[in-house]
Amino acid sequence: MVLVYVFNFIDRQIISILAEEIKADLGITDAQIGFLYGTAFAVFYAVFGIPLGKLADVWTRKSLISVGLGFWSVMTALSGTARNFGTLSVFRFGVGIGEASATPAAFSMLSDYFSPKVRATVLALYSSGVYIGAGIGIFLGGVIVDTWKDWYPDPTMAPFGLAGWQAAFFVVGLPGLLMAVWVWTLREPRRGQSEGIDTLVEPHPFRVAGRELVAVLPPLTLLSAARNGGKALLVNVLAGLFIAAIAYGLIEWGGNPAQWIALGIGVYAAFSWTQNLRVRDPATFTMIFRSRTMVCVTLGFPCIAFVTYGVGFWGPPFMLRAHAVDLSDAAIILGLSAAVGGLIGVAGGGWLSDRLRRRYVNGRLYVGLAVPLLALPMGLIFLHAETLWVVYAANFAFQVVSPMWIGGAAGTVNDMVMPRMRAIASAYYILMITFIGLALGPFLIGQLSDSIADAGATSGDALRGGMEAGLMMLVASLVFLIPALWVLPREDANRLERARAAGEKV
Template identity: 40%
Template sequence: MSSESSSVAEPLAQERFGDLIYTRQRRLYVLGILTVVYVFNFLDRQILTILAPYIKADLHIGDAQIGLLYGTCFALFYAVMGLPLARFADNWDRVRTLSLGLAVWSLMTGLSGLASGFAGLALARIGVGVGEASATPSAFSLLQDYFSDKRRATAIAVYSSGIFIGSGLAGAVAALTIGWWRGLQASGSAPLAFPAWKITFLSLGLPGIVLALVLLFTVREPRRARQHGAARMVSFSSVMRAVGGDVASMTPPFSIAAAWRGARTRRGVLQNLLVLALCVAAAATLTAITDSLATVHQHAGFGHIGPVTVTTNLIQWSALAFGAYAAWCWLHRLTQRDTLASKQILRSPVVRATVLAAALQNTVNYAVTGFTFLYGVGHFGLGARDAFALGLIIALSGFLGTTLGGIGADFLARRSAAGRLWLAMAAALCSGALYALQLCAPDKTTFFAAFFGAQMTGTVWFGAASATVQGLVAPRLRGTAIAVQWLVVNLIGLGIGPYCVGLVGDVTGDLRVGMLGALVLIPASLIFYFKAARLLPNAERLFQSQAARSGNCSEQSA
């Protein structure tokens, strides 16, 4: 019986994954190189958190501005551009999309080292966000075609471990580069009159471009999965026109015209204008409130637009308002053009609850981790060597948390439909307690030990939540589903968390107050996880029955 099953499974594997890439060795190679790409993704992203003390001193900026550079400038374009770029993942060559994105964000990371002020560094960070937006939709979509459902959470977890390996390498790269460059400066042999943080950015650009070429020439685009209405490959020009339409539909005034064409009624245009007005009003209100909290020294203006002073708070809330409006426009357009996407992604109670739970939990992770080194410098006198140690902690704890979490999630899912989400809940509770211990630690050893535990338990959700969402959507929607998931996670987690923590640190003079305040989101995350876990068994049964009916209809029509 087993041999008979094996003989049937092998051709199916070839049909699903493509004749050249169905072997175990090829799948492991692709998983490995995609993980390395994700390592570079987070290395280039997180290096700012280690360089923050040096950037603050050199550019004379505050904690909130560091939060803006680390969070909003990056997150806005990363999250929003991830939506139209998901169309590439679902309709065009994913390997080429990912290679191009990697080359772009590596180039912009290198250009960060040429920035002479806050504005230049902010523009470079925006470029990094745009390039990195290609990574997650393309890579997740590829993994769905390489790994079966029984191994999918494990594959996602291994890939997601690149987040923490990259974040950990950020500490190691920064420590080594800063030490090496300062040694050259002390001996008078430094070839450039650049501070060490700029050299660190410059040194990261070229390796990423080389990796982009390796990815392009060694990984073949797999044959798409053929179940449940898999996407049909279309031409590059067709996808570009569609992506251009997506971008225009999210950007005023083009979005107003797109609303008119889509709805053909005044109601659609008025609805779009109302959302835009609410976003502008919210940005103006939040700017006025936060400007009144901070001193002029902390948030000095960068210039004027008529009578309006351009402050850090104005940039923060205007950017977030644009991100919220753009996201609404894109999601609204998605509901109009794709009924199945609207049903399985936007109107699914389980998907909504799981994504919100992950977003709230990740807000805590970003808010605390993003300022951990800066906090340690102020409270424990951490230096470059400690940055190296902190990097090792992040790499090891994150790898263990995501990998073991993914394996554990798959194990529990075979015994209970909601097993993955129960594990995510338990891990979120543990991470919140350990973050609190970290921020109340009396010495450096306790600080590092608690941070290790908080990082390990705080990363379990990656495989569990992502596999839950991916398991409830059709194959052709997987890139779109992960783009929507990361849209919410990044707009909330990166767009709000780090900036608010930095702002509270500026206002109170104690960064720990803002970091501890972020922990109140853990209970809210648990509530949404619980709701999703309670509804998941019925949702999976309904999805499988609908998929079976769809498959039968396809066979009959064929």
């Protein structure tokens, strides 16, 4: 599973180190690069994560991961054929759809393989693939581009006229097809086995997932709402109009229609799914949306993700602009920092979360609360230090401390629901991480960078300003995580009672 997530993030993160090359070739802005990395991927990843998460709850999870891995690998390779912003956006949509299959299914499988006592550690080790993959992606992207330029100084002489960034997409995408074949051979655990809870087998998994797809995919969402009555349809239409009005206002205010149209569609799809879930599966709806703990953690941790995605993506371009480092040097040092630092942080944070959880019911939250306090000063040093070794040291420290929340957050989400709900709860949690962290973090930092540059700042100073503003989301995370300290102990103790009261057969 870790290797799957490594491939997942190699394909996702490589665009970071390729950003300057893509900008130059396609003539696009920082905000558009942020859209390609964030929103273009994130909306489809989040929206399709809901029906694929449901499919993971009722079908063979390792088969779902295998098919998704093959699909996103093809889409990554096809990104190497893109010749304009629109085409590259479409292939990024496809990568998002494919990658949506992996994490909810993996969270569910691993929660069945291993005891709840080590759940945060296990999920943290799985999540370490984020940073290993991101580091490898940054490293490979820089090396491939420089090597390609050495081989073909005249781009017109390259095979099929491919630029270095296009070749990089082919190199990292195609090996995923072999990995997909191997994943198909893994052993599927019995659902609920780690807790001794029996779960009924769903005889029609694709029919169930299809209903979930209709509930989340516009305009089919209207049909799904209509089945729940005229009042539900009216509420759905009014919500869609309200979201459209907000998106229109944001477009008028800041431009970038692709960003706000895509995000608006994603938010409307998420609302439609939530509305439908309340009718079709009230027990799952109750365990997710009427749990104050779930509300707190699915808002607080995504605020930290805003920073880890935003600063993590713009880190390599910042080094190239502000410190004029060589592309290969930046790729090697930043790539290794992300891989090694992220692995230490995610694994160490997960281990510490489990250790504290054995002594304190809020143990996992304590680790999450420590992250903003540790990451903020490291991020500011990274942005403002002038000595190169200090910059790299601060970046490494940031890579260690900023992801320490991941295992504890995933463990908390899985702890608060019943086994049959874990993949769909994880899909909702990832949706929030994706919308707030991935869709908004890189884009808003990029847009702010464009605005500061338009005011006369250099590209390096402009990006520094955008990243510095993004770091303030760490403060916002505390607003949501601190209240969770009061509600989690009670809701953790009465989980089974809450499920029974909602109609779940336990």
